[in-house]
Amino acid sequence: MQSNYDKYPYVEISESSELCFAGWQHIFDEIMRLAELKGQSKTVICMDVYHGVDAAEMLDAIKAHLPAATVIQTNACLKDAAQIQQMVFPYVTDDAIFGRINNLQIHDFFDGPKLEKQKDQIRDLASGTVVVFGEGAALFADADILIYADLARWEIQKRMKRGQVGNFGVNNLDESFAAKYKQGYFLDWRVFDKHKLAFFDQIDFFMDANIAGQPKMLGAEIYRSGLDQTVGRPFRVVPFFDPGPWGGQWLKEVADLDRDEINYAWGFDCVPEENSLHFRIGEHIFELPSINLVLTRPQQLLGQAVYNEFGAEFPIRFDFLDTMQGGNLSLQVHPTRAYIQEHFGMSYTQDESYYFLEADQDACVYLGTRNKVDAAAMIADLEKAQKELTDFDAEKYVNKLPVKKHDHILIPAGTIHCSGKNAVVLEISATPYIFTFKLWDWGRLGMDGKPRPINIEHGKNVIDYSRDEDWVKQHLVNNITSISLNGHLKEESTGLHETQFIETRRHWFDSKVTHYTHGTLNVVNLVEGSQVLVESPDNLFEPYVIHYAETFIVPASVAVYTITPAGNAAGTKCATLKAYVRT
Numbered sequence: 014m015q016s017n018y019d020k021y022p023y024v025e026i027s028e029s030s031e032l033c034f035a036g037w038q039h040i041f042d043e044i045m046r047l048a049e050l051k052g053q054s055k056t057v058i059c060m061d062v063y064h065g066v067d068a069a070e071m072l073d074a075i076k077a078h079l080p081a082a083t084v085i086q087t088n089a090c091l092k093d094a095a096q097i098q099q100m101v102f103p104y105v106t107d108d109a110i111f112g113r114i115n116n117l118q119i120h121d122f123f124d125g126p127k128l129e130k131q132k133d134q135i136r137d138l139a140s141g142t143v144v145v146f147g148e149g150a151a152l153f154a155d156a157d158i159l160i161y162a163d164l165a166r167w168e169i170q171k172r173m174k175r176g177q178v179g180n181f182g183v184n185n186l187d188e189s190f191a192a193k194y195k196q197g198y199f200l201d202w203r204v205f206d207k208h209k210l211a212f213f214d215q216i217d218f219f220m221d222a223n224i225a226g227q228p229k230m231l232g233a234e235i236y237r238s239g240l241d242q243t244v245g246r247p248f249r250v251v252p253f254f255d256p257g258p259w260g261g262q263w264l265k266e267v268a269d270l271d272r273d274e275i276n277y278a279w280g281f282d283c284v285p286e287e288n289s290l291h292f293r294i295g296e297h298i299f300e301l302p303s304i305n306l307v308l309t310r311p312q313q314l315l316g317q318a319v320y321n322e323f324g325a326e327f328p329i330r331f332d333f334l335d336t337m338q339g340g341n342l343s344l345q346v347h348p349t350r351a352y353i354q355e356h357f358g359m360s361y362t363q364d365e366s367y368y369f370l371e372a373d374q375d376a377c378v379y380l381g382t383r384n385k386v387d388a389a390a391m392i393a394d395l396e397k398a399q400k401e402l403t404d405f406d407a408e409k410y411v412n413k414l415p416v417k418k419h420d421h422i423l424i425p426a427g428t429i430h431c432s433g434k435n436a437v438v439l440e441i442s443a444t445p446y447i448f449t450f451k452l453w454d455w456g457r458l459g460m461d462g463k464p465r466p467i468n469i470e471h472g473k474n475v476i477d478y479s480r481d482e483d484w485v486k487q488h489l490v491n492n493i494t495s496i497s498l499n500g501h502l503k504e505e506s507t508g509l510h511e512t513q514f515i516e517t518r519r520h521w522f523d524s525k526v527t528h529y530t531h532g533t534l535n536v537v538n539l540v541e542g543s544q545v546l547v548e549s550p551d552n553l554f555e556p557y558v559i560h561y562a563e564t565f566i567v568p569a570s571v572a573v574y575t576i577t578p579a580g581n582a583a584g585t586k587c588a589t590l591k592a593y594v595r596t
């Protein structure tokens with residue numbers, strides 16, 4: 014298959030490339046230029062970092078480029094690791110996967126008296142250059158120059174897998190990836206995002222610390238202008254891909270991924286809390302976590318109504334599940350809203366849907382229970398299969414339905430489900446994605462050679478047995494309503510179910526289609542056709558090329574945009590799937 018999916022999308026920022034400082038020498042020259050401009054006898058430089066930044070590299074650079082500076086490391090003022098373990102335990106818990114959302118702040122990790130003493134000592138220094146370096150540095154002084162070194166969520170995960178990064182304040186480099194991810198998800202990343210946001214407007218320079226030995230730095234004005242330019246036009250975040258026990262071979266071809274990897278299960282094409290954004294400034298690519306856009310420009314991005322409902326959180330997720338020549342996903346169910354709130358402190362739940370981008374002859378979805386199922390017998394059989402490592406007869410209890418390309422299957426929380434093998438799903442779902450109660454994993458092992466954790470205990474509390482064969486066929490399988498039809502355009506509503514907050518619209522078209530955001534965020538994927546052009550009828554943004562299977566975000570602040578078949582798809586029938594929050 015000829016691939017034209019762009020796996021490194023960027024936003025072109027209209028600034029001179031000289032304003033992106035690449036390499037430690039240029040970075041420190043610029044910092045010292047600003048320090049000299051200030052002309053003070055004492056300069057306090059705070060170099061604050063996201064947890065996971067390579068501290069050794071930064072410290073060496075500080076010492077090499079500012080040999081006369083007094084360097085203070087923030088980690089000397091942390092509480093001890095055992096105290097931090099105890100503090101975080103109620104939120105991290107001893108569950109293998111799930112923790113609890115909480116309100117811990119970065120200062121909770123520091124020893125109060127030590128921090129105050131250190132602040133006094135910095136204040137009392139009479140002259141010279143003082144560098145406060147490390148996590149939480151902005152707490153330590155009113156910085157003359159505040160620098161923030163940031164790290165993409167995916168890069169942190171890769172460093173965790175390699176054993177280079179553990180969790181904040183605890184010595185757990187050798188802990189399993191799953192345990193470190195859980196602590197990152199429920200704790201560290203929320204703590205660090207809150208801290209970054211609190212000081213965001215005071216930051217003078219932002220650093221991209223993603224590639225070892227290749228730091229880059231942008232002045233705050235350019236960085237903020239980049240965010241403003243991004244939120245005024247359609248854009249893509251940088252996708253990332255991960256293998257899994259049921260993963261397939263389709264993403265490798267379509268997204269041109271490493272052919273030597275065993276498989277790719279997931280392609281996260283629009284999960285802005287975890288993806289990156291790439292700014293292109295002249296010849297430089299500057300990487301930043303896309304959550305920074307969500308946190309700092311929520312009204313322009315989401316629109317006022319969505320912001321009122323969700324706050325600064327991006328509520329829609331698009332990702333791929335590739336099972337071509339792979340296996341079935343685990344048979345699973347997601348918590349209801351009440352359950353996720355009570356047990357995990359999340360405000361909304363993992364409502365999902367599967368849009369089938371590709372499906373082989375034998376592709377299927379497991380969805381809902383069989384009519385008049387014996388619920389107690391099903392749970393007993395699931396528990397037996399888990400305890401005694403016997404087989405679970407899924408088809409005795411769960412509907413198995415054939416699926417074909419362009420089917421849209423709705424999966425409100427509480428519905429037992431999973432995609433079968435030999436299909437490619439575009440998941441169009443609410444953002445939470447780790448709250449999966451696995452009921453049966455088909456007797457196979459995870460990528461680490463161990464059985465994956467099963468959650469029948471949680472699952473049995475949320476399975477909705479009224480979602481049986483008859484009900485799911487009527488309500489959850491291709492529940493399509495025609496919205497409008499003319500010679501060149503057909504618009505259909507394909508979901509989601511009325512209990513879910515996302516509306517999805519499919520457009521079939523062979524010429525220009527006009528879309529209105531109505532002041533609310535749109536997320537769009539090209540599900541048919543090799544290429545389209547997204548344009549502003551008023552020339553408010555540059556024309557934007559989108560290829561097959563690429564997801565793009567249209568901020569609420571973009572009132573109107575058009576989509577036209579382009580390149581070798583010009584004049585041919587294309588289709589987009591657009592999602593937005595029902596308001």
Ligand SMILES: O=P(O)(O)OC[C@H]1O[C@](O)(CO)[C@@H](O)[C@@H]1O
Nearest residue numbers: 257332342343345440446449451
């Ligand atoms: O549990 P499995 O088999 O890995 O299932 C796939 C997972 O991917 C998700 O769809 C999230 O993208 C979850 O709902 C699900 O847990």
